Amino acid sequence: MTIRVLLVDDQSLLRLGFRALLEQQPDLDVVGEAGNGAEAVTMTRALRPDVVLMDVRMPAMDGIEATRQIVAAGGDARILVLTTFDLDEYVFAALRAGASGFLLKDATPADLLAGIRVVASGDAAVAPAVTRRLIEAFAHHLPTSTGRSPVDERLDQLTERERQVLGELARGRTNAEIAARLFVSEATVKVHVGRILAKLELRDRVQVVVFAYENGLVDPEQGGQGGRHGG
Incomplete structure (x- = not known):
């Protein structure tokens, strides 16, 4: 095509x-x-x-x-x-x-x-490695742990596992890395990523990163190396 x-x-x-x-x-x-x-x-x-x-x-x-x-x-x-x-x-x-x-x-x-x-x-x-650098370079542009905007209500549609995958995506990890951390197959991770994009009405993984940080799912001060999951 x-x-x-x-x-x-x-x-x-x-x-x-x-x-x-x-x-x-x-x-x-x-x-x-x-x-x-x-x-x-x-x-x-x-x-x-x-x-x-x-x-x-x-x-x-x-x-x-x-x-x-x-x-x-x-x-x-x-x-x-x-x-x-x-x-x-x-x-x-x-x-x-x-x-x-x-x-x-x-x-x-x-x-x-x-x-x-x-x-x-x-x-x-x-690339995931570039996403990590992006997070580190621009963490100060994103909401901090205090004074966050209200959490997007679309997050309520996610299952607990999808929230975990979302957090890993926000840290710039590849599907293989996420699969290893969550003890699932890469194919399963791909399914979760697709569902996350659909439920949150996002276009791609980059938008997932931005969304996750803006909604406080990962602490920007930790630059993608940890943080909390939304509850």
Whole structure:
């Protein structure tokens, strides 16, 4: 199946380079280019791409606000954010807005192509190890153990086992690591992850991490290395 990609970057030469790379791939089709976030929102609505390759810093509307609007519109497009700086504040804001992953602009062509395909498949293009670093780098942006917002009532739908899996996901652990810690099979973990996403109305594992921290299921001060489960 062909993956339809929209390129969003205010630098035309970068878009040209991305297009040249992607058009060499038989399963990728560049359906359009946008030079800013406002154009990205409009073109996503009109072209219905599977993946939007989104720059962050752009005129008129930045990639974070564009991501927020695209996700809020409820379409199927997945957002893969490109950034110059590893784990900067813009990356975290984009993930909270609904992006399914991020890559550095100096990523290898192989990493870029893999990221597009992973996001298109419904997974998050943020490796568990990177998720851990994300948690550690941005714990201070998240609610602390005091003054938390009210816990999302959707959590009441989760079973005790699903809450345990949710806590492990929030710490950036892989399915294999979760299976070993909970003494279940990886297949069972995958089933639990799918149910968690459905019940909490979340798009992918990155959104699970953000949700878990915002609802106090893991203590941000512990940076993903422990914490409490919600009761």
